[in-house]
Amino acid sequence: MIAAAKINDIKEYSISSSELMIVNLNKQLFHGERLVSSDAIMIGSILDGFLIYGEESDYKTRLLNLNSNKVKVVGLYSFFRSSFEGKLLIASELILPKYERTIVKFDFQNQVIHKILFEIPYYKVLWASKSLLVIKNNESFDATSFFLYNHQTETTLWQFDSSELGIEKISKIMGVFGEVLVVVGLYENPDPRYSDQYELFMGFDINTGSLLWQQKEVLINEKTSPLGGLSFNLQFQNDGLMLEALLGEYYWTLNSQSGEITAVSIKDQLDDIGLWVAMSSAISATHLYFRAQVHALGGFAKCIGSFDLETKKIDWFHTFEEFNQTGAAVKNNQPKVGGNKIYALDTNNTLHIFERE
Numbered sequence: 001m002i003a004a005a006k007i008n009d010i011k012e013y014s015i016s017s018s019e020l021m022i023v024n025l026n027k028q029l030f031h032g033e034r035l036v037s038s039d040a041i042m043i044g045s046i047l048d049g050f051l052i053y054g055e056e057s058d059y060k061t062r063l064l065n066l067n068s069n070k071v072k073v074v075g076l077y078s079f080f081r082s083s084f085e086g087k088l089l090i091a092s093e094l095i096l097p098k099y100e101r102t103i104v105k106f107d108f109q110n111q112v113i114h115k116i117l118f119e120i121p122y123y124k125v126l127w128a129s130k131s132l133l134v135i136k137n138n139e140s141f142d143a144t145s146f147f148l149y150n151h152q153t154e155t156t157l158w159q160f161d162s163s164e165l166g167i168e169k170i171s172k173i174m175g176v177f178g179e180v181l182v183v184v185g186l187y188e189n190p191d192p193r194y195s196d197q198y199e200l201f202m203g204f205d206i207n208t209g210s211l212l213w214q215q216k217e218v219l220i221n222e223k224t225s226p227l228g229g230l231s232f233n234l235q236f237q238n239d240g241l242m243l244e245a246l247l248g249e250y251y252w253t254l255n256s257q258s259g260e261i262t263a264v265s266i267k268d269q270l271d272d273i274g275l276w277v278a279m280s281s282a283i284s285a286t287h288l289y290f291r292a293q294v295h296a297l298g299g300f301a302k303c304i305g306s307f308d309l310e311t312k313k314i315d316w317f318h319t320f321e322e323f324n325q326t327g328a329a330v331k332n333n334q335p336k337v338g339g340n341k342i343y344a345l346d347t348n349n350t351l352h353i354f355e356r357e
Contacts, residue, residue: 003318004341004355013351014043018339021051025349029053036064044079048087048108052079059094063111072111077101080128088114090128090151095121103135105151117151127173132157132206134173134181144185146170148209158209165214167200172231177241177256181206184231187216198226203259213259220250220263227261230254232333235283246280246290246307266307269314275303282337286310289337291330291344294319300329304344318354320346 013022021036021043023029029040031051044052044061051064054077061076077094084090087109092101100121107114118135126146127134131153136146144167147159162170167185174182181204186197200216217224230252233245243254249270250263270276275292279301282289287308291301297319305317323329328348335344342354 002355002357003352005353007351007353008349010345010349010351012043013336013343013345014045015336015338015343016046018341019046020338020343021046021053022351027056031064031066037062042078047089050108054078059096061091074106074111076104076106076113079106080125084130084151090117090125090133092125103133117149117154126170127175129176132176134183136170144169146183148181148206157207160204160209160211162200162202165200165202168197171199174231174234174243174256175236176206177236177243179206180204180212180256182243182254182256189226196228198228199231201227201231201254201259201261203256215254215259215261218252218261218263230261233280235280235288237283237285244280244283244288244309246278246288248277251307251312264312266312266314273314273317274319275305275317277301278305278307280307281333281335284337287315289335289342291334292317297321297324302329304330304335304342306342320352 009025011023011025021031023040023043027040029037037055039055039057040053041056042054049066051066054061061074063072076091078092080090089106089108091104091106093104094101102116103118103123103125104116105114123135125133125135131150133149133151134146135149136143144163145161148157150157162185166187169186171186172184183202185200187200189196189198200214202214203212205212216227218227230247233247234243236243241256245252249265249267251266253262274295278290278292280288280290287306289306292303293299294302302323303317303319305314308315326348328346331345331347335342340356344352
């Protein structure tokens with residue numbers, strides 16, 4: 001890897017089809033070198049030659065035609081990134097001034113709302129595919145029930161209330177792997193000395209809603225330990241059945257079909273290069289990408305690296321020595337990967353870009 005560039009004063013960035021979009025601290029949105037907006041609050045994605053973004057002036061979505069450079073304003077708050085057959089997308093429409101939302105089908109080709117799916121403002125889409133939506137009623141922040149909805153046939157296929165499993169809220173939908181929907185719920189640590197929430201992973205038959213497996217523990221060094229924070233580090237390949245992560249001093253795998261979770265120590269590898277507490281944030285066909293803490297530089301993440309999925313070895317890392325002077329650290333959910341480049345945003349709002357040699 002070689003350090004390709006640094007870009008200062010970056011608020012956020014997005015990579016779509018290897019194309020870089022950034023919003024700086026002045027709310028300027030750039031697509032490559034092109035200035036798209038001077039009032040941006042949201043980066044979406046690029047679909048069918050349109051760049052999707054939002055502006056603070058009215059909280060409405062803009063569609064920039066990258067060929068004609070024309071912009072159309074639509075009365076929507078956000079698009080779900082899944083693209084559907086027939087150029088239909090699922091979107092969340094923000095209704096001002098009440099800040100209520102409804103879920104709609106958006107005809108992307110004609111750029112009009114095709115149909116309102118849900119007018120009840122508390123519904124929230126957690127996950128979407130070509131035809132299926134996982135939705136929960138968000139009136140209660142700690143909602144435990146969710147349902148699977150087919151937006152093509154406009155029918156609810158099944159619903160489930162996870163409170164019977166001791167869940168206090170649905171935290172995350174990992175997705176559908178084969179015929180298994182993987183859902184993560186949170187429950188309170190039963191030890192009264194601590195307030196942390198633990199994770200329960202659940203696998204559902206996508207066709208029937210039957211609970212196939214549940215997993216809230218892992219065996220490490222012949223000792224059973226509860227799961228916490230794993231869902232934020234798990235990464236997976238398109239059409240794959242395994243979810244993989246680096247977290248702490250372990251390489252983790254979750255078998256989506258059986259629910260089996262394994263944790264293999266990589267402590268010796270980390271010790272050899274002076275690292276600890278690795279946290280993965282991206283995956284490619286061959287590697288997991290992670291940030292980590294550096295023993296010599298203190299307790300914040302000041303390193304990024306790559307983990308070869310075939311050899312199960314760390315094969316590259318970069319330590320930001322300058323962070324000791326600047327006080328920066330690598331932000332959460334970094335680094336990201338696009339094309340032949342690796343991107344990492346630090347807490348001083350500098351975007352670091354590395355290129356594969």
